Amino acid sequence: MIKTVFSIDLPVLENMHILKNRIEPLNLTGNEKRVCIVTGIHGDELEGQYICYEIIRRINASIQHLHGIIDIYPSLNPLGMDSLTRGIPAFDLDLNRCFPGDKDGDMSENAAAKIVEDILGSYLCIDLHSSNISLREVPQVRMIEENASMLLPYAKLLNLDFVWVHPSATVQNATLAHALNTNGVPTIAVEMGTGMRITRQFGDQITEGIFCLLKEIGMWGGEVITPKTPIISSEGQREVTMVHADVSGIFLPAVEHWKGIKKGDVIGDIVNTLTGNIEQHIIAPCDGMVFTLREYPVVNSGSLIVRILGGDFYD
Incomplete structure (x- = not known):
């Protein structure tokens, strides 16, 4: 069932609609849990599109196994997706810095408020993101320390490679995940892949994990896999080290993604093509x-x- 979450008229006889697909079990009791799956906050993050498609396809093919309500929001920033821009075009505005929003504010604040209002009351929200066009990320969840006790049990079911627990000060307060977590809806921010790309391997991995989570909370009766046990990094445990370029040029990698390296190994070269x-x-x-x-x-x-991610992973 397709529903409109937010709609507004735009110049030149155009309009913007934020839509969701609500999937309900065959026999409603009125006591069902509701899980929300959202993506497309940034218009250049497309990995979640495949996951939305796969979840809807698999549930519709075995609807008898569904025991709760699934709300899927594939494009919270439809103008950004249409124009392949990260933020809201023309405004150069990051929607994920507008939450919880304001119904009396401008278009972006109004949209943010309606999104939050629509999700409030759900049992859980999964917020799907990609990296930007420059970086490739393994499927992971990032959360702040104060939410770890609430979110880690769910994150461990999502078939992830990695969970990164940040100090609270490193997370923006105006994100959708922060707004929902502070208003009683446990919200897991998943990141994977690369901007403007769909990596089906990662999409399949997270899709399987979502069904594992639904099974655990009693919303799915079908068969599921045994999810991966993610590596968990938090303050004082495994250290995360970032390496930056010292010069400009073309980067040629010499390592592989999600592979172990030793201190002193060559990560890659920056070359001058002139x-x-x-x-x-x-x-x-x-x-x-x-x-x-x-x-x-x-x-x-x-x-x-x-x-x-620091540690001995070399094989």
Whole structure:
């Protein structure tokens, strides 16, 4: 059942609609749990599109196994998706810095308020993101320390590679996840893949995890896999090290995503395509696992090259 969450008229006889697909079990009792799956807050993050499609397809094919209500919001920023821009076009505004919103505010604040209002009261929300066009991320969840006790049991069911628990000060207060978590809806922010791409391997991995979670909370009666046990990094445990470029040029990686490296290994080279010179050998500063890897080869001084999860993962 397609429902309108927010609608507004735009210039030149156009309009914007934020829609959701509500999937209900065959026999409603009135006591069903409701889970919300949202994506498309950023118009250049497309990994969640495949997951929305797969969840709807699989549930419709076995609707008899559904024992709760699933609300799927595939595009919270339809103008951004239509124009392949991260934020709301023309305003250069990041929708994920507008929550919880204001019904009496401008278009973005009004939309944010209606989104939050529509999701409030649900049992759980899964907020699907991609990385940007420059970086590739393994499927992971990021959360703040104060929410870890509430969210970790759910995150461990999502078939993830990695859970990164941040200090509270590192998270923006105006995100959808923060607005919902502070208003009583446990919300898990999942990140994977690369901007403007769909990585079906990652999409399938998270889709399987969502069905594992639904099974655990009594909303799905079909068969599910045994989810992966994610590596969990929190303050004082495994350290996350970031490596940046010192020079500009073209980055040629020498390591693989989600593979172990040793301190002193060559991560890659930054080369000058005019002179044929190697401008910088990028050396691993520690042992660990590469969970973020530069995807877009053009770099400037200061560009992020890798994030490394510290520890002995070498095989």
